[in-house]
Amino acid sequence: MREINLSKNIADLRKKKGVTQEQLAAALNISPQAVSKWENNKSIPDISILQNISKMFNIDLNYLTSTKKRNNTIYFILIIIFL
Numbered sequence: 001m002r003e004i005n006l007s008k009n010i011a012d013l014r015k016k017k018g019v020t021q022e023q024l025a026a027a028l029n030i031s032p033q034a035v036s037k038w039e040n041n042k043s044i045p046d047i048s049i050l051q052n053i054s055k056m057f058n059i060d061l062n063y064l065t066s067t068k069k070r071n072n073t074i075y076f077i078l079i080i081i082f083l
Helices: 006-016 021-028 032-039 047-056 061-065 072-082
Strands: none
Touching: 006 032, 006 061, 021 032, 021 047, 047 061
């Protein structure tokens, strides 16, 4: 079974959107320390927080809990092969 890297997914998404840990914490009405613990894999947010994160960043909840990111290059090559 693959390990879900929730901590990496949250950190990557937050950084990609240019949001600090403090800003994310304030938007979710939690402490910045909680966000730091998630990103350092010391704790995990409960499902209601995950839902709020997905709404805040306008992403599917599955993105946060996915085990592997898609490699779009491989999918593109496969599409070309099958066309």
